Amino acid sequence: MAYQALYRVYRPQTFHDLAGQQHIAQTLQNALTKQQFSHAYLFTGPRGTGKTSAAKIFAKAINCEHAPVAEPCNECAACRGITSGSIADVIEIDAASNNGVDEIRDIRDKVKYAPSEVRYKVYIIDEVHMLSTGAFNALLKTLEEPPEHAVFILATTEPQKIPLTIISRCQQFDFRRIPSSEIFERLHFVVQNQKIDAEDEALQLIAKASEGGLRDALSVLDQTAAYSEGTMTVQDVLDVTGMVSDQMIRELIEALEASDAAHAVSKTGELLDQGKDPLRLIEQMIFYYRDLLLYRTSPDLEDLLTRPHIDDAFREQAKTVAVQRLFHVISEMNGTFNEMKRTNHPRILLEMGIVRLCEPEDVPEQTTQPGSTVHNGELEKRIALLEQQMKKWSAAPEAMPRLETQAEPNRPRTPRRNSGLRIATTQINHVLDEATKEELRELRSVWAKVMTKVRAENVAAHAWMLESQPVASSTQGFVQAFKYDFHCQMVMENKNNIMELVQTIVQDVTKKQKVMYPVPEDTWTKMKNAFIERSQSTQEESSEKKEEDPIIAEAKKLVGPDLIDIKD
Template identity: 50%
Template sequence: MAYQALYRVWRPQSFIDVVGQQHVTKTLQNALLHQKISHAYLFSGPRGTGKTSAAKILAKAVNCERSPVVEPCNECDACIGITDGSIPDVIEIDAASNNGVEEIRDIRDKVKYSPNVVEYKVYIIDEVHMLSIGAFNALLKTLEEPPKHVIFILATTEPHKIPLTIISRCQRFDFKRITAMDIVGRMSHIATESGVNFEENALTIIARAAEGGMRDALSLLDQAISFSQDRVTVDDALTVTGAVSQGYLNTLAKAILERDVTTGLGALEELLFQGKDPARFAEDFILYFRDMLLYQTAPNLEESLERVMLDDDFKELAERTQPGQIYQYIDVLNQAGQEMKFTNHARIYLEVSIVKLCQMEAPVSASSPEVNDLMKKINLLEKEVEQLKANGVKVQAEPAAQAAKKPIRAKKGFRAPTGKIQEVLRTATKEDLNLIKSRWGDMVETLNQRQMRSQSALLNDAEPVAATNGSFVLKFKYDIHCQMAMENQAFTSAIASILEELTGNSYAAIGIPEDQWMSIREDFIRNSKTEDGDSSSGDQEEDSLLTEAEKLVGMDLIELND
């Protein structure tokens, strides 16, 4: 193969090349120097942190012709042979595909034979947690008391799946996730040695997307190099990793802080138009506010930041945003992220959450100027009351107390115009309703073509339910969608004009949430039944039929026709 991936070309060949695992490499080097090598090791930790590489380096170090050494020389025949895999005494086994009892029994039978070329026969068993229970049992005795010329190195990402009887027979080393700073340093060295031009911030984005794995980071860097032209830029890194630009996150956070719904939805619409996943965006936004909270409480711990880079816009927003607001933002976004997992309309949940964040009231801080002014006024009033009492004036506090107990009315949600809707129902015809429904899909598509995608998304769960000459009733599943649509004059005018172009008739939309529609419709049917019942004996017969039908199927499934 002419080309090899970066993580293969730059695989560590010495302990010094294993990034971010000094607690492991230092211990192994001391053991090598003092010739205190154990017969069995267990390397555990996340993927791409250097477990298998460290195992091969250890195999080279114990068999190096210059041993005892703290680093393999990588020049002698033993080191070169182990590196290229030509020495049969270092055996790598993938337990994911060789997990049966027979494979382990084969090892147990061959382990007693002396090595052919080097001093130690080394068995490296990768993903050892995939072995079956029978295979583990077959390995037990051999692992506990192998011949003096044999070393076992077990590697796993899930040590909790390994029996304790196996773990207790090994020296265990836990590999940790590599910090973003260490990953950036290693990638910078590799890119420089490979002659690749890059922006420093691009490597930072890749390192944070790798989530502590060096192999993942080098794979993403390989993709970014292939995607870029002559230089790996921040935009290349964002495209390859699927992350959201810091500028968009700052814009959205500023819109939420300033309660600017239009700007917030516009920025979100542009992001989704670029193909960003709504669930991934919600996760990025949660990490953004998490980093903002950490920056407010511990600004010196820059390495603990998961998502953001400390630019001027982020610092300004962090100064203006209260911690209480950040708690609310994270709760709303986390709830939206949970709901996105169980729906086919993740975009709607994300849009609703952005609107909710923009409309959220900021919590009042105890140290805010408004609270300080209020406390000063309260103290002044208390002093005046004490002076009045001292002068013999009787102060009655009961009315004020009663006023304080008066419940505060909560803000009402969207209320549909009942009178207009009942007027439509009195003169509604099926011809008008069918005409609107037949062109409804064309109308939504026309809205999208007119660059009103974020507004047309409100119609995903909306449908016309009644129509007459000049107006129609539009039922929404959610109150918030109904309110946003009906309060947007440009949006309702666009619907009316497009329908007029498509149908030749002028229709004005009257919005109503689903729960209110059911109530108004039922009341209208009952009133119509009462009025018709007083007209004639024939109508009384129809009324009795309507009553029987109501008993059988309920009013919701009954449709009255002239």
């Protein structure tokens, strides 16, 4: 028989063999023994955590000749046939390559037929999130009310892509990442069973590199066993996985903490020239600093560290690095890691990040004048002399020198005005020409409502408009007088679209489209007085014209006013 990969040979055949998924195994076993299992299940979780294996174990358990049982016997014809894949009533479908509506319709048409070899028809649809929208819709009704002899088990690594209408029709089980300790125990069992000579540290490193996936761990073990000659060592695992040894990472971290950028970049270049992946390298550095942070926080967290064991060098290094420094480095490296994943030149970004971390974080401010050379010793002497002098002055206040200042004459303080305001004089005068008391009274009656809406829309705009009020209004516009010049300036500059907001709200409240013209109160007073004087002079002229005799007026038009002498 041809050689089989280790992950196929040691695929779990019972719920007891499922590593790290005891919560799921117990739930399914209780449902099996009580004969209360559902017609549809959804298994979600990362790759290599046992989703498809659990589905096949469940299919064997419900079809076992000794059912109801908590574990399949793996000895009867049904169990052996399902394990080998020779029973046609247990159908495994890869949704990645069978994701169309026609394939799901074929399932829907055939599911109504009773099974021919075992008690239940079981459909195991792997990577179900790859189904198209039409395929999901075709599966809905069948999944909700399948025949009594049919069970559906859906498996996926991306449950967020599955419609909620599908999820609501299934019992969902979330498979967790398998702890490194359980992966190590499983690897230890495999190497003993396969008679592979391997160091425990090498197996621990494989468990760490698998990131919670037992299938990945078995694949790395298989590959490393083929690579190594004799005993499988840590170096063999490092060569196969592309990881860097803890000793090399420690030396690189020491260079970073010593702010030795040249040595740190040189060490990084040496590792990359050996074929190490830049992304894998910075990821290991992040986890190394994370271990330093957890150990520095509490040595009791040793079980949570990613490294196989804690040595004296690691303990000493954890004592020398400050906690704030660890926070800073992890944050900076994580940002660099994200940038490296989006570039074609990750090595450059890695070297930039290392140089940045070697620079001092806090630069003291310069307290002396440029060119001065006050050393710490001289500064301490000056401080001591000042303290002695202060003690003398506190004991004898009359000895304290008095500063003679020449009193400046009191000058009248003129209020500051913003001369940069550009008042729309022409438009305001036009508004005044057409303004009426009725329009102003109407606008003022609803102004409180306008300000309430302004506050609800924009608190800052309400603050600028609070010390202002409408002073004149026509059908086309209104004049808004501001108590403070600065508030008027902010509104005139239309910060945050204040004018547009106020005009929109005024139109909404009054049902009239009006333009607002901001003006400071003192400017408004002058403009109002000028308008009144102009209006009075215009009225006097018009009244004079009305009182003039029409015959005299006609005579002025004919010969001119200079040649006419009017006598009573």
